[in-house]
Amino acid sequence: MSSTIRDPSTPNIEPASQDDIVAAAYVYQAAAEALSEQFRARNPWTNSAARAEDLQLAIRTLATLRASDxxxxxxxxxQHEIIGLTAVxxxxxxxHIAFYFVHPTAQNRGVGRQLLDRIRDxxxxxxATVTTLASSRDPKAWQRYLRFGLYPGPPLLPFRAVNPSFPGTIPENRDLANRPITxxxxxxxAELDREVRGADRRERIGQxxxxxxxxxxxNERVSGAAIGYALVTMGPHHGQIGPVVxxxxxxxxxxxxxxxxxxxTVPNPHKRPWRVDLSARNHLAIGTLLDAGFSAENLVNWFESDPIGKWDRYIFRDEDEL
Structure with a gap:
């Protein structure tokens, strides 16, 4: 009788436990920082405070994803060390594949391929019938995405402003009426999101x-039909405009x-910088944001198996957190 002995050089690919979340977030940050240095991309960790904020956001996001499934x-x-992660x-x-990273010391061992195979399962x-992810400039990763059935789409545009100019009066449209969201x-x-966002995210909006x-x-004044909504948030580190649908x-x-x-109209709107994130499919937003004092921070590579929703009339919220 024979038994199979696992090659000790082959990592275990398995669902994360709650206790793994912090270590996985550290792997993400180490790999992402190495990529930014390798490709001379924008470094989001310009100081220790920014690095700590980014790490805490990664921990919260991974914990939220794991809690949902x-x-x-x-x-x-x-062995006992986490060397890579992926999350959807x-x-x-x-x-949406939100994380896909291998620690710099564990690369070129096939770990990334194994992670991608597992998340495909x-x-x-x-x-789900449409898969997307935001990508670095790493050509090896691009090859994996192409084999996965993902192809480059219009990039994401992260707009930022330190002191944006906000309208002093509410916009008017004789055909439309607005009221506060409850x-x-x-x-x-949820119905609007299914049509425009391409997915129902009732729980996130409620949260x-x-x-x-x-x-x-x-709403349309005559028919009363809902035609869109807009949400804004003042967080501990920045203001966020979106979703806008x-x-x-x-x-x-x-x-x-x-x-x-x-x-x-939020209390102390200029206390913190503001951010707006959208697809380059959305041509209508760009001029308005530039006029309000926003500028594009960079372009984020975007891969997709197919287009989803109607992102030419949509501004993100949750996608940029992933």
Whole structure:
């Protein structure tokens, strides 16, 4: 009788436990920093405070993903040490690979391929039909994404402003009416998100409202039909405009103007910098944001198996946190 003995040089690829989350976040940060240095990309860790903030955000995001599905965060473990991770956020029919990193000391051992194979199994079992991820400039990673069935799409545009100019009066449109969003609007927002975002994220919207996000829902005056909404958040480190959702290109500019107005009404709106994140598919937002004092921080490479939703009339919130 024979038995199979595992090669000790081959890592275990397995779902992360709650106790693995902090170590996995450190692997992400080490790998991401090495990539930024290798490709001379923008370094988001310009000081120790920024590095600590980024690490805490990674820990929170990984913990949130694992809490929603304990298969969604996968780690590569060599003996007792975590050397790689991948994680996916699934909002049917969309699967977004939020993390995919191997520690610099463990690369060129096939760890990345094994992680990608395992997360593909998780995505396939979920029934998601569209997969996306944001990518570095690493050509080896691009080759893996192409073999995975992902192809470059329009990049993501992270806009930032230290002291943006917000409208002093609420925008007007004789055909549209707006009112503050409440938790009673979650069903309506879910319908709008399915059409424009391409996925229902009722739970996330409810969470953001409970945490203090504010915004407006917009209806046609005659029919009463909801045509969009805008949400803004003042967080501990920055203000966030988004999501902004419009069912039509015609009304998107009004929704964005409304979002900027709402941002200007939060307490001490210029206490912290502001951020807005969108796909380069959204041409309508760029001029308005530039006029308000925002500038594009960089371009983020985006891979997708297929386009999802109507992102030419959409501004993110959760995608940039992943």
């Amino acid at each position: 304990d298969r969604s965060v996968i780690v590569a473990r060599d 956020q699934i909002q049917h029919p969309h699967a 998780v995505i396939d079992q979920s029934g 938790s009673n609007d979650l069903d309506t927002i 953001w409202l409970a945490e203090g996000s504010v915004g407006s829902i917009v 419009s069912t039509s290109l015609e009304h998107f500019s009004y929704l964005l103007d409304l979002a900027l107005y709402v941002a200007g």
